[in-house]
Amino acid sequence: MTTSNAALRRWVEETAALTKPASIHWCDGSDGEYRALLDLMLGRGDLIRLNPETYPNCYLHRSDPTDVARVEHLTFVCTPDKATAGPNNNWLEPGEAHRRMDGLFAGCMQGRTMYVVPYCMGPIDSPYARCGVEITDSAYVAVNMRLMTRMGRAALERIEREGRFVRGLHSTGDLNPDRRFITHFPDELLIKSFGSGYGGNALLGKKCHALRIASWQAADEGWLAEHMLIVELESPAGERHYVAAAFPSACGKTNLAMLIPPESLAGWKVRTIGDDIAWLHLDAEGTLRAINPESGYFGVVPGTNPDTNRNAFDMIRRDTIFTNVAVTADNEPWWEGKGHGTPAIDWQGRPYDPANGPAAHPNSRFTVTARQNPSYSPMADDPAGVPISAIIFGGRRRELAPLVYQAKDWQHGVLVGASVASETTAAATGKVGVTRRDPMAMKPFCGYNFGDYWRHWLSFGERSDRLPAIFHVNWFRQDDQGRFLWPGFGDNLRVLRWIIDRVEGRVGARETAIGHLPRPEDIDLNGADVSADALKALLAVEPASWRTEMESIESYLQEYGNRLPDVLLEQHRAVVRALG
Numbered sequence: 001m002t003t004s005n006a007a008l009r010r011w012v013e014e015t016a017a018l019t020k021p022a023s024i025h026w027c028d029g030s031d032g033e034y035r036a037l038l039d040l041m042l043g044r045g046d047l048i049r050l051n052p053e054t055y056p057n058c059y060l061h062r063s064d065p066t067d068v069a070r071v072e073h074l075t076f077v078c079t080p081d082k083a084t085a086g087p088n089n090n091w092l093e094p095g096e097a098h099r100r101m102d103g104l105f106a107g108c109m110q111g112r113t114m115y116v117v118p119y120c121m122g123p124i125d126s127p128y129a130r131c132g133v134e135i136t137d138s139a140y141v142a143v144n145m146r147l148m149t150r151m152g153r154a155a156l157e158r159i160e161r162e163g164r165f166v167r168g169l170h171s172t173g174d175l176n177p178d179r180r181f182i183t184h185f186p187d188e189l190l191i192k193s194f195g196s197g198y199g200g201n202a203l204l205g206k207k208c209h210a211l212r213i214a215s216w217q218a219a220d221e222g223w224l225a226e227h228m229l230i231v232e233l234e235s236p237a238g239e240r241h242y243v244a245a246a247f248p249s250a251c252g253k254t255n256l257a258m259l260i261p262p263e264s265l266a267g268w269k270v271r272t273i274g275d276d277i278a279w280l281h282l283d284a285e286g287t288l289r290a291i292n293p294e295s296g297y298f299g300v301v302p303g304t305n306p307d308t309n310r311n312a313f314d315m316i317r318r319d320t321i322f323t324n325v326a327v328t329a330d331n332e333p334w335w336e337g338k339g340h341g342t343p344a345i346d347w348q349g350r351p352y353d354p355a356n357g358p359a360a361h362p363n364s365r366f367t368v369t370a371r372q373n374p375s376y377s378p379m380a381d382d383p384a385g386v387p388i389s390a391i392i393f394g395g396r397r398r399e400l401a402p403l404v405y406q407a408k409d410w411q412h413g414v415l416v417g418a419s420v421a422s423e424t425t426a427a428a429t430g431k432v433g434v435t436r437r438d439p440m441a442m443k444p445f446c447g448y449n450f451g452d453y454w455r456h457w458l459s460f461g462e463r464s465d466r467l468p469a470i471f472h473v474n475w476f477r478q479d480d481q482g483r484f485l486w487p488g489f490g491d492n493l494r495v496l497r498w499i500i501d502r503v504e505g506r507v508g509a510r511e512t513a514i515g516h517l518p519r520p521e522d523i524d525l526n527g528a529d530v531s532a533d534a535l536k537a538l539l540a541v542e543p544a545s546w547r548t549e550m551e552s553i554e555s556y557l558q559e560y561g562n563r564l565p566d567v568l569l570e571q572h573r574a575v576v577r578a579l580g
């Protein structure tokens with residue numbers, strides 16, 4: 001196979017000359033190709049077949065133990081000018097980055113197959129969708145891209161029609177952490193990733209293209225590429241709303257996108273558009289419309305059980321690739337929080353011994369096509385996207401941030417987004433549980449200076465008077481004993497319901513310095529295991545703690561110097577004044 005697109009042909013030839021693969025395989029995205037790649041990996045021991053009776057067509061991949069998460073300290077944005085990348089990114093001068101990366105890529109595919117993987121981010125017939133091609137020496141990457149994106153012939157045809165695509169070059173190299181770099185060249189619509197076979201480091205359509213490169217293009221072209229789920233909510237009366245929510249990695253997007261209503265709200269229908277990334281565009285009427293650029297999920301496995309997320313639990317019972325879970329004596333996948341079964345072999349393939357830590361890696365993941373999601377919404381394939389009624393920001397904070405509050409207006413909402421803080425998780429290497437600023441949940445993913453990014457967000461306020469309302473939520477408040485104050489998961493619909501009632505102007509609110517909060521009676525707790533005291537704590541706004549928080553937010557914002565929009569400082573001052 002080859003292509004009529006000369007630029008693509010040339011790039012593949014140049015890359016082959018540099019990396020010297022034994023053969024080149026153009027991926028067509030067919031079922032036969034998918035099965036052949038699985039067989040190849042099974043033969044090599046790169047995949048292990050799980051119990052075919054209870055988990056048909058499910059496989060386990062064990063990644064290198066040093067390669068189990070995104071590596072933010074090894075991820076670079078390579079713009080000619082350092083200030084363009086901003087204090088939020090690691091920066092390398094593009095010439096130096098190319099030299100360093102090409103040195104690593106030289107000859108790295110000897111004896112290996114080079115896969116050329118054309119893909120489309122978004123419905124193939126959507127004007128909002130964008131294509132890319134990933135060149136990789138990893139069959140694991142190729143099969144994951146097949147599950148996660150619209151990969152193969154149709155994408156290549158679109159590339160040949162449009163002539164435009166993002167290039168991503170990837171090699172697992174020798175998996176040496178000292179020779180691992182994820183580099184982005186936004187000017188060139190180019191990604192070079194070396195030395196990791198894991199998730200966001202290697203599946204270049206996801207974080208590298210659909211967030212870092214796309215956020216750059218979006219700034220230029222007037223749209224937004226965000227780390228957001230998109231969920232469809234239908235009330236018992238048949239009223240439909242679409243909500244987009246940005247939470248940092250491993251902070252609940254997949255779970256909220258697949259929520260199952262609690263019994264007392266049984267008449268509600270909740271359907272998934274996307275669980276990780278949203279591309280948002282203003283249409284001619286000024287409505288903000290969202291597409292999910294992905295068509296599959298790379299989701300956190302631990303904690304998935306029939307009570308927390310039955311949709312996901314059922315979804316991953318067939319045709320799923322598991323990465324870094326444990327297995328039982330019956331060769332079924334096992335993870336902490338599965339709710340039944342016992343691990344026999346841990347994620348590294350050793351006999352399970354609690355002294356070695358958890359049986360499944362805390363960042364173990366499932367890869368599965370979205371079609372298998374019992375709550376899949378057909379609107380996920382609508383080329384026009386879905387109209388967004390509300391944008392929600394959130395973080396994992398044991399203290400301070402209330403269960404929910406509404407920003408006063410768009411400008412204040414941008415401040416609320418810019419101020420998001422969250423405890424770090426196992427989704428990236430490094431210490432877990434450290435609270436850090438993660439503006440719009442985009443700290444690891446914004447491809448340019450946050451100062452400019454916030455200015456871009458603010459510009460939407462001048463372009464439309466039909467923008468969604470902005471909210472902030474926190475499902476993770478804890479009591480003195482470290483127990484969650486809020487039950488979370490399905491019960492989060494109680495909060496989404498208040499949000500929709502606010503959007504529709506059907507419910508009042510308590511006005512506070514930080515925004516509009518529900519009064520206790522505004523949250524329907526019928527059938528919920530939440531005491532009146534807990535709800536009071538969840539909805540409290542303590543001026544003293546918030547004054548300290550606002551000081552911390554200000555010093556964070558000041559890091560962006562003259563790139564920081566004045567509007568954000570004005571919004572900040574207004575909150576401080578209101579706190580008294």
Ligand code: GTP
Nearest residue numbers: 249250251252253254255300302303427475488489
């Ligand atoms: P990425 O894929 O890394 O971007 O993460 P995500 O935001 O999709 O996170 P996900 O939904 O996979 O949740 C991560 C972890 O948070 C899982 O272990 C969940 O069980 C847990 N979690 C999700 N929602 C809730 C909630 O409402 N309450 C509590 N207490 N935990 C939750």
Ligand code: SPV
Nearest residue numbers: 070199200207249298427
């Ligand atoms: C995240 O870390 O936010 C993820 C997983 O969604 S990864 O694809 O590894 O980035």
Ligand code: MN
Nearest residue numbers: 227249250276
């Ligand atoms: Mn994510």
